Amino acid sequence: MEVLKQPLSNVQLELLKTFSHQLSESEILELRKILAQFFAQRAIQLANEAWDKKEWTDEDVDRMLETKMRKKSN
Structure with a gap:
């Protein structure tokens, strides 16, 4: 029997639930802004950690x- 993923x-x-x-x-728009800020702050935090770790x-x-860094997909 196959188990279905959530x-x-x-x-x-x-x-x-919440x-x-x-x-x-207006509440939905406010919530969207809050969520966008949360994810933007998280992305900045992760970028800063990568910057520090790699000592850029x-x-x-x-x-x-100035460098093309994308790899061609097959």
Whole structure:
């Protein structure tokens, strides 16, 4: 018998439980902004950690910006 994977992530389930009531359009927009800020801050934090770990300099970043770094997909 095949086991079905859970179709929703843990955060999706938590949000469904938390917001089981109706929100106004303005509340939904405010929530979207808060979530966007959360994920933006997390991305910045991870980028800063990578920067520190790899000991990059401004010159390294300038060089990366001028270099085609994508790999061709097969």
